[in-house]
Amino acid sequence: MSKIRLALIQMKMLSEKKKNIKNAVSKIYKAKKKGADIICLPELFLTNYFCQTEKHSNFNLAEKIPGPTTDIFSHLAKKLKIILLLPLFEKRTSGIYHNTCVIIDEKGKIKGKYRKMHIPDDPQYYEKFYFTPGDLGFRSFKTSKGNLGTLICWDQWFPEAARLTAMKGAEIIFYPTAIGWHPKEKKKFGKSQLNSWLSIQRAHAIANGVFVAAINRTGIEKQGSKKLEFWGNSVIFDPSGNIIKKAKFTEQILICDIDYKKIETVRRHWPFFRDRRIEYYKDILKNPIDA
Amino acid sequence: MSKIRLALIQMKMLSEKKKNIKNAVSKIYKAKKKGADIICLPELFLTNYFCQTEKHSNFNLAEKIPGPTTDIFSHLAKKLKIILLLPLFEKRTSGIYHNTCVIIDEKGKIKGKYRKMHIPDDPQYYEKFYFTPGDLGFRSFKTSKGNLGTLICWDQWFPEAARLTAMKGAEIIFYPTAIGWHPKEKKKFGKSQLNSWLSIQRAHAIANGVFVAAINRTGIEKQGSKKLEFWGNSVIFDPSGNIIKKAKFTEQILICDIDYKKIETVRRHWPFFRDRRIEYYKDILKNPIDA
DSSP, rough: OEEEEEEEEEEESSSSSSHHHHHHHHHHHHHTTTTTTTEOOOOOOOOOOGGGGGGGGGGGOOOOOSSHHHHHHHHHHHHHHHEEEEEEEEEEEEEEEEEEEEOOTTSOOOEEEEEEESSSBBTTTTTHOOOOOSSSSEEEEEETTTTEEEEEEEGGHHHHHHHHHHHTTTSSEEEEEEEEEEEEHHHHHHHHHHHHHHHHHHHHHHTOOOOOEEEEEEEEEETTEEEEEEOOOOEEOOSSSSSSEOOOSSSEEEEEETHHHHHHHHHHSOTTGGGOOGGGGGGGGGGGOOO | EEEEEEEEEEEEOOSSSHHHHHHHHHHHHHHHHTTOSEEETTTTTSSSSGGGOOOGGGGGGOOSSSSSHHHHHHHHHHHHHHHHEEEEEEEEOOOEEEEEEEETTSSSEEEEEOOSSOOBBBBTTTTTHHOOOOOOOOOOEEEEEEEEOOOOOGGGGOHHHHHHHHHTTTEEEEEEEOOOOOOHHHEEEHHHHHHHHHHHHHHHHHHHTTTTEEOEEEEEETTTEEEEEEEEOOOEEESSOEEEOOOOOOEEEEEEEEETTHHHHHHHHSSSSGGOOOOOGGGGSSSOOOO
């Protein structure tokens, strides 16, 4: 097995969980019809991006894993014989919540989960209020359709995260994401921000000789006087950093054929792993010097 | 002092050291006339890219640091009151040679040197035959015109190198480089290779909130039946990863104004250093798992 078909579900989220589940399920059926083996949903796909504000009642949106949503999608994965990457707001226990991605295999079994390691906190992205930073480390999951590495959104700005996930054996690194423009910043910085986001993920593909898939939500989400425009642009890079496919701004199911053999070829020609100077990397475990 | 002017000397190398020195000196004068404070030359600028073949007599091209070439350029730096980054083939002792970058300050004093840490070895890039991997670690040099980090060519594919150099305080990371196309590969892979090279360096600027400057040689160099086409395209990225200026394929002095204040602004808005999970990065010091 070296060839698989991937589907990234770029979605617009509504305020009702049920509607988002319905939308996701319907798109998963469509993706399966097109032959997808592995399907990935965007970060926190069950809800609007509630982190725009700090509101204690939003913790009601979290749920246990396994729980009602994983039950629905485990059943679906088994029925359709697909592998699912399901990003959820996880309730671990009272007072501890995570931004999590669950891997469900084609038998409907939960293979494991990844808890977002790097938590942002920016105006309208108040994630540090909601999510305890992950404590499961960086992960890759061996499935019947390849080794799938899981990172989430903000993790994408950290080369260490991509490196560590690739070194665990990941052949594809997935980044379920919720990234967009502040309406005030879009005109001046919008293009540059989107380009930076594409560039950094492209570089992870190149540096690590892996496929990289970013799955973003789309659409404008208002919360009171606050507003964010999620920019879509879900994308898949090959291990040389070439774009295989990229979505636009609207809802879209991005279907893409992956040939894992490409990893071997690329790493033979660009053998970066051969030349790492691991004995000189110790200071990576520190913070920058005081300047 | 927050604003400085930078010059990257994109050069075509000839087979005679003297001619390359003459060309470099003449271009340094021109750059100074245009107000450059800091001037960087390409990797191994004294010679053709001799690593196209493995030839013991090529070790004759190496020299001591300090030595005849640093003497010439120390004198020049003092005379013109400029900071120079001078990439040389260093003879450390019999049997140990390095691919080195020397930093000379505006008083003509050698501030220090960096020895290339990651050594490539590819057909026609037989660097492992010539260069012992650096043992000085990753470095940034405090100068009157800012903190200058030095990496060399192949280092550019390693996110660890950029991260460690930035964490030492570098405000600009310099990559003197000798990269080009194999004539056989150019048609099929040329565009993708050049784009990957630009992307990975762009990502270092973004991930670390620093300026990144890559200085490449240009021109076709033949050695017997072997040939490489060095692709120029020297480039400077700002700390958001935007291209400030980029050269084409011919000889060019790339002049660029840098405002270090931009680093503070970018890092306030994209505070990646704040969120690193250093306690979970230990496996960076290992090689990938056996697959």
